[in-house]
Amino acid sequence: MKKNLFTILTTLVLASVLLSACGGATPAPAATEPAATEPAATEAAATEAPAEPAAEGEKQKVVIFVGFGTGTDPDQVAAQEALAKKFNDSHEDIEMEFLIVPNEEATERFLAMVSGDNAPQLVGPHGTSTIARFKEYWEDVTPYIERDAYDMSDFYGPATTINKYPDLDAGLPLGLYPSFLFYNKDAFDAAGLDYPTHDYADTSWNLDALKEMAIQLTLDANDNTPADPDFDPSSIKQWGYGDTWTDMRGQLTMFGAPDVGRPTTDDYKTATFNAPERVFGFQWLHDGIWKDHFIPDANGQAAIDSTGADPFGSGQVAIWYSHTWFMSEALNELPFAYDIAPLFYNQDGERIARIHADLFTMPKNAENKDAAWEVMKWLVAPEQIVEVCQIYGCLPARKSSAEAYLNFLKERYPTIDHAVIFEAIDYLDNPHHESWVPEWGKVNDTLNNVLSILYSDPEADVQAVMDQGNEDLQKILDEYWANQ
Numbered sequence: 031m032k033k034n035l036f037t038i039l040t041t042l043v044l045a046s047v048l049l050s051a052c053g054g055a056t057p058a059p060a061a062t063e064p065a066a067t068e069p070a071a072t073e074a075a076a077t078e079a080p081a082e083p084a085a086e087g088e089k090q091k092v093v094i095f096v097g098f099g100t101g102t103d104p105d106q107v108a109a110q111e112a113l114a115k116k117f118n119d120s121h122e123d124i125e126m127e128f129l130i131v132p133n134e135e136a137t138e139r140f141l142a143m144v145s146g147d148n149a150p151q152l153v154g155p156h157g158t159s160t161i162a163r164f165k166e167y168w169e170d171v172t173p174y175i176e177r178d179a180y181d182m183s184d185f186y187g188p189a190t191t192i193n194k195y196p197d198l199d200a201g202l203p204l205g206l207y208p209s210f211l212f213y214n215k216d217a218f219d220a221a222g223l224d225y226p227t228h229d230y231a232d233t234s235w236n237l238d239a240l241k242e243m244a245i246q247l248t249l250d251a252n253d254n255t256p257a258d259p260d261f262d263p264s265s266i267k268q269w270g271y272g273d274t275w276t277d278m279r280g281q282l283t284m285f286g287a288p289d290v291g292r293p294t295t296d297d298y299k300t301a302t303f304n305a306p307e308r309v310f311g312f313q314w315l316h317d318g319i320w321k322d323h324f325i326p327d328a329n330g331q332a333a334i335d336s337t338g339a340d341p342f343g344s345g346q347v348a349i350w351y352s353h354t355w356f357m358s359e360a361l362n363e364l365p366f367a368y369d370i371a372p373l374f375y376n377q378d379g380e381r382i383a384r385i386h387a388d389l390f391t392m393p394k395n396a397e398n399k400d401a402a403w404e405v406m407k408w409l410v411a412p413e414q415i416v417e418v419c420q421i422y423g424c425l426p427a428r429k430s431s432a433e434a435y436l437n438f439l440k441e442r443y444p445t446i447d448h449a450v451i452f453e454a455i456d457y458l459d460n461p462h463h464e465s466w467v468p469e470w471g472k473v474n475d476t477l478n479n480v481l482s483i484l485y486s487d488p489e490a491d492v493q494a495v496m497d498q499g500n501e502d503l504q505k506i507l508d509e510y511w512a513n514q
Contacts, residue, residue: 089125090401095140095150097131098160099388100355100422109421117408124401140164144393151402154204154390155422158464161193161200161391165466169392172199174403184412188458189427192387195466200391202410205424207353207386208454211374215367217268217348221246226349226371228447230457236375237314240349244270244324247348256323263323270324272341273351274331276384276463278477278484283463284373285311286380291463293477293503298468299511303477304493304500310377312484313492320488328485342368353386354451358423361443370450373457385458388424425451468510476502 096102101110110128117126129150131139143149144167161168175182180202182190189203211226218225223246227235245256247270254261273281283291287305294302318325326334326347334341340360342350350356351373361368373383390409392402409418415426416434426435432452439448467473480499483490 089123090398091125091127092151092398092402092405094126094128094390094405095131095136095143095153096128096155097133097136097139098153098156100359101128101155102130102133103359106421113414113418113421117405124404126405144395147395149393149396151396151398152390152392152405154201155388155424156391157207157386157388158192158462161389162464162466163470165195165198165470167393168198168200169394169396169399170198171201171392171403171406175199175202178407180407184428184430186427186429186455188385188455188460189387191460192385192458192462192465193389201389202406203387203427204389204410204415205387205419205422205427206455207355207388207424208451208458209351209353209373209384209386210450210454211371212342212350212352212356212361213369213371214342214345214348215369217247217345217366223247225369228371228450230372230381230453233375233379235372236379237377240271240374241318241322241324244318244349245322246270248324261323266323266326266330267346269326269330269347271318271349271351272326272347274326274341274485275352275356277474278481279463279474280384281315281481281484282308282311283384283459284376284382285314286376286378286382290382290461291384291459292461292465292467293473293500294467294507299507301500301503301507303480303503304496307378309493309496312480312496314377316484316490316492319485327488328482331485353384354425355386355423357443367445370446372450372454381457382459383454383457384463385455386464387427388422425455469506472506473503476506 096110100106107128107130110130114126114128117124140150140153174180185203186206189206193200193203213226215225223243226243229235247268248256248266249268250262251265251267252260252262256263279291279293285307287293287302287307289295289302289305293308294300315325319327326341331341334344334346337344337346340356341347342352342356343360343364345366373381375381390406392399392406396402408414410427412428412430415428416431416438419426419431419435420438426432436448436452439446439451477499480495483495
């Protein structure tokens with residue numbers, strides 16, 4: 031889920047700047063979960079296709095399509111191959127195989143396979159955004175759960191609800207990706223600042239406290255901060271804060287609109303994108319970029335990306351807001367000391383920390399569904415779920431696996447405060463920032479056009495921009511319901 035979304039959004043923002051100069055603009059593509067850059071070694075695997083249904087007496091093949099989310103890094107590919115071997119060596123009637131597809135090709139490949147009656151048996155791991163975007167393609171696993179009297183009581187509550195709709199339970203929970211702040215301890219030490227609190231009950235850790243801290247952590251080429259009279263915003267080498275690896279819905283979720291991460295009313299018929307809380311949030315972010323200069327603008331993001339490192343690992347963003355999936359990809363041999371802290375409270379004294387939730391889904395027209403169901407159960411069983419989540423960077427969705435996963439965290443990341451991760455689950459966004467809305471892709475295109483304005487236009491009239499975004503969203507909803 032990863033770096034690619036940041037790259038996509040940065041490119042869109044820069045394109046918007048150029049097109050605006052020419053008097054036009056282009057819609058952004060629908061946001062997807064960020065995914066790791068695909069290694070060339072896995073390209074060949076993407077050309078394979080699921081096998082025909084097994085003849086009597088032969089193993090039934092279950093192909094797992096990997097590409098919508100995490101799972102495409104070289105180390106992950108090798109780990110998945112080992113996982114498949116473990117399953118195949120212990121099952122005589124089913125053969126499991128991972129099909130690795132580059133993220134940028136995943137949508138086209140998946141739709142081609144489904145339309146060609148060659149659907150993979152499982153898709154994943156992936157989360158709310160792609161489950162919502164392709165909602166009509168997934169098998170409802172409710173009948174399977176009821177048939178097997180499958181015990182769901184061991185799963186964390188949020189894991190069972192985030193990807194569940196009145197007409198669809200998309201799959202068995204695999205993992206959660208709570209969100210929190212990663213901070214560069216060396217940058218704090220150099221600035222003479224205390225580290226952020228790790229106490230979730232400390233309400234003084236709010237937007238104002240973050241802003242003040244982030245300003246002091248922002249440095250230009252001469253080590254001036256935005257609080258210094260000689261500060262040069264054109265030569266920033268370190269920004270205080272960043273949250274640029276998510277879409278417009280994601281970035282505004284923390285500000286606490288009544289419908290939280292969903293920009294519509296409960297009946298999905300009325301747009302609420304310009305709710306006062308979101309307008310406040312957009313203004314706060316806009317000021318942080320263009321007035322107080324502690325958040326990187328489009329050009330700053332592009333400069334960071336050009337280093338080949340992520341914003342936090344590059345050392346150019348001192349406080350970085352992200353999820354547990356970021357840990358397995360970015361916290362590797364960093365040249366500075368780091369730790370994690372809770373997300374701050376918003377302007378209304380509420381903490382809303384985004385969460386991602388992954389699972390494996392079963393396409394409706396896949397062959398060998400019963401075999402696919404058995405593989406799905408195996409992947410999330412207590413005996414495997416910790417191993418599977420170690421591959422993908424998620425917190426196991428089973429409460430009974432917490433201790434085993436904590437032991438893994440202590441060994442893999444010995445210097446961080448592990449309690450921050452688990453407690454973040456209590457502050458999830460609901461409705462979720464990637465949840466289904468009518469015409470999900472069109473809605474995200476429209477709102478991400480607004481996102482491009484945030485990072486590219488220092489003179490933007492925030493209220494006018496939000497009102498226009500809401501008007502455009504309402505048109506999409508009206509057209510959808512008129513055709514129902």
